[in-house]
Amino acid sequence: MCGILCYLGKRQALPILLEGLRKLEYRGYDSSGLALAENGEIFCQKAVGKIQALENSLAGVQWKGSTGIAHTRWATHGKPSEANAHPHTDCREKIFVIHNGIIENFQSLKKTLLERGHQFRSETDSEVLAHLIEEHYQGDLAEAVRDALGLVEGTYGIGVLSAENPQEIVVARKGSPLILGIGEGEIFAASDVSALVSHTKEVIYLQDDDVAVIHPGGYELSNLNSDSILRQTQKVDWDVAAAEKQGFSHFMLKEIYEQPEAVENAMRGRLIEEEGISKLGGLNGVQDEFLEMERLIIISMGTSYYAALLGRYIIETCTDIAVEVDLASEFRYRKLNMKEGTTVLAISQSGETADTLAAVQEAKRKGALVLGLVNVVGSSIARETDAGVYNHAGPEIGVASTKAFISQLTILYLMTLALARHQRMSLSEGQAFIAGLKLIPDKIRRILESASKIEAIAGRYHGYKNFFYLGRKFNYPIALEGALKLKEISYIHAEGYAAGEMKHGPIALIDENFPSVCLAPRDSAYEKMVSNIQEVKARNGPVLAIGTEGDTELQKICDDFIEVPATDEILQPLLMVVPLQLLAYYIARENGCEIDQPRNLAKSVTVE
Numbered sequence: 001m002c003g004i005l006c007y008l009g010k011r012q013a014l015p016i017l018l019e020g021l022r023k024l025e026y027r028g029y030d031s032s033g034l035a036l037a038e039n040g041e042i043f044c045q046k047a048v049g050k051i052q053a054l055e056n057s058l059a060g061v062q063w064k065g066s067t068g069i070a071h072t073r074w075a076t077h078g079k080p081s082e083a084n085a086h087p088h089t090d091c092r093e094k095i096f097v098i099h100n101g102i103i104e105n106f107q108s109l110k111k112t113l114l115e116r117g118h119q120f121r122s123e124t125d126s127e128v129l130a131h132l133i134e135e136h137y138q139g140d141l142a143e144a145v146r147d148a149l150g151l152v153e154g155t156y157g158i159g160v161l162s163a164e165n166p167q168e169i170v171v172a173r174k175g176s177p178l179i180l181g182i183g184e185g186e187i188f189a190a191s192d193v194s195a196l197v198s199h200t201k202e203v204i205y206l207q208d209d210d211v212a213v214i215h216p217g218g219y220e221l222s223n224l225n226s227d228s229i230l231r232q233t234q235k236v237d238w239d240v241a242a243a244e245k246q247g248f249s250h251f252m253l254k255e256i257y258e259q260p261e262a263v264e265n266a267m268r269g270r271l272i273e274e275e276g277i278s279k280l281g282g283l284n285g286v287q288d289e290f291l292e293m294e295r296l297i298i299i300s301m302g303t304s305y306y307a308a309l310l311g312r313y314i315i316e317t318c319t320d321i322a323v324e325v326d327l328a329s330e331f332r333y334r335k336l337n338m339k340e341g342t343t344v345l346a347i348s349q350s351g352e353t354a355d356t357l358a359a360v361q362e363a364k365r366k367g368a369l370v371l372g373l374v375n376v377v378g379s380s381i382a383r384e385t386d387a388g389v390y391n392h393a394g395p396e397i398g399v400a401s402t403k404a405f406i407s408q409l410t411i412l413y414l415m416t417l418a419l420a421r422h423q424r425m426s427l428s429e430g431q432a433f434i435a436g437l438k439l440i441p442d443k444i445r446r447i448l449e450s451a452s453k454i455e456a457i458a459g460r461y462h463g464y465k466n467f468f469y470l471g472r473k474f475n476y477p478i479a480l481e482g483a484l485k486l487k488e489i490s491y492i493h494a495e496g497y498a499a500g501e502m503k504h505g506p507i508a509l510i511d512e513n514f515p516s517v518c519l520a521p522r523d524s525a526y527e528k529m530v531s532n533i534q535e536v537k538a539r540n541g542p543v544l545a546i547g548t549e550g551d552t553e554l555q556k557i558c559d560d561f562i563e564v565p566a567t568d569e570i571l572q573p574l575l576m577v578v579p580l581q582l583l584a585y586y587i588a589r590e591n592g593c594e595i596d597q598p599r600n601l602a603k604s605v606t607v608e
């Protein structure tokens with residue numbers, strides 16, 4: 001979604017802002033813009049499309065100022081256009097505002113402002129902020145920003161620059177991430193660490209209602225009531241290289257290849273083999289409540305939701321805990337009784353997904369213990385939950401989630417082990433579980449070695465317009481995830497189904513132009529999967545099966561076969577998902593799609 005970067009320091013702001021905008025590209029955007037201050041004047045430029053378009057429009061611009069704000073916009077109110085791109089400005093073109101989030105009461109605010117004679121240039125909700133600040137401006141920019149924000153309902157991360165206060169930038173947040181980066185004689189503010197980590201690793205995660213005034217001497221933090229506040233500086237543990245492609249043609253491919261390490265990193269230091277248990281340090285403070293829970297509700301969206309679905313299967317298989325799974329966006333519509341013994345687990349790679357954050361807040365209101373499984377350290381969901389576990393997957397830049405998913409699954413296995421050992425799993429079963437898990441990274445490496453075979457299969461399948469992905473039991477959520485991967489990066493219609501559901505309707509669609517990707521490892525659902533494959537074949541549907549290494553019987557009944565190493569059936573999803581990610585990747589590449597930034601999608605969905 002939209003990205004923000006502000007810079008105030010001694011260096012020329014323009015190249016720093018452009019480089020930073022490129023780092024934010026992965027979040028998804030459709031236009032961009034920036035404003036630079038120099039000698040009491042402000043230069044503003046916007047462009048529709050890629051950052052390159054903005055850069056082209058700046059050819060020959062000699063603006064040397066060392067203060068500026070920049071933005072990538074993902075359209076919500078109003079189509080992608082220069083007028084709708086940020087920064088937005090007031091009537092006098094003195095105040096420039098960049099905004100992430102949504103101003104929910106913008107219609108009524110705009111109506112009042114229009115009645116007071118303000119002239120609007122865009123269709124956006126964000127523009128009201130510039131006019132509201134103008135209304136309240138009496139020489140003190142921060143004061144005017146606070147007054148304006150006091151009238152606003154909704155979410156925001158903002159950066160404000162004024163021609164009348166060219167030596168400062170005012171930033172503020174509520175419900176939309178904003179991070180201050182503290183460099184040597186320079187300060188950054190960004191919606192995402194990736195935009196500033198190449199300059200500084202000292203950061204402050206702003207919290208809701210925080211306002212920061214950035215000036216040449218440093219920064220001042222206060223709340224909306226002007227009370228000074230202190231926030232701790234933290235060190236980002238990202239390696240800059242982690243946010244670069246390192247020779248891979250796309251971030252997505254690099255991240256698929258990083259999955260063996262993602263599994264290792266998620267397990268590191270969390271397994272005690274002698275005792276056959278896992279220890280999740282982030283849950284220390286709530287250990288008893290966690291282990292004694294009777295009911296677990298897992299909330300999340302998209303790929304993280306499919307991780308949750310698998311979580312239900314594995315926790316219910318190994319424990320007596322009743323597990324429910326809900327799309328976070330639907331959770332609020334349920335009238336749930338969070339009686340004692342209910343734990344809610346929110347899964348989110350970004351930790352900023354608005355639907356999941358709102359569901360976390362609702363669960364907390366109802367008194368549940370709320371845990372997080374989050375990749376981005378310091379993110380809103382990580383902060384708002386009572387306790388939680390970090391994935392340690394490193395930055396995931398490709399919009400389509402891959403390594404974060406596999407590390408979410410890994411942590412769900414670790415949680416399952418902790419809960420199961422507390423209940424009925426024996427020591428030897430716990431040790432066998434750990435032994436199986438520890439072999440997974442090398443088995444993923446073996447699948448990655450067969451990537452060229454999957455690439456060749458993609459060459460045969462990329463022309464189809466529709467796909468089914470079928471699986472059962474532990475691999476049903478993986479079928480859903482495989483279908484999502486294909487549709488989001490290749491724009492091919494793909495539906496994931498529980499294979500048993502096929503003959504209740506969807507099978508009507510099968511013909512020689514409608515292939516099915518069938519997940520059929522040698523597990524307890526194997527025979528039934530084989531029957532489902534036969535049903536598809538009987539209707540001339542092409543079948544690409546993903547099965548266990550050496551399964552020649554399966555190979556004989558399908559058109560194409562991708563083999564994965566055998567493992568315990570409960571762990572099999574960690575292997576099954578990898579060929580599906582590669583298949584989606586190679587089909588999308590074959591079709592010339594923009595893999596890392598698919599159309600209409602955003603990495604972190606900060607609007608509901």
Ligand code: F6R
Nearest residue numbers: 302303304348349350353400401
């Ligand atoms: C798909 C994908 C999305 C996210 C979803 C939730 O590849 O990445 O479906 O999984 O938007 O995002 P997080 O996990 O950040 O809450």
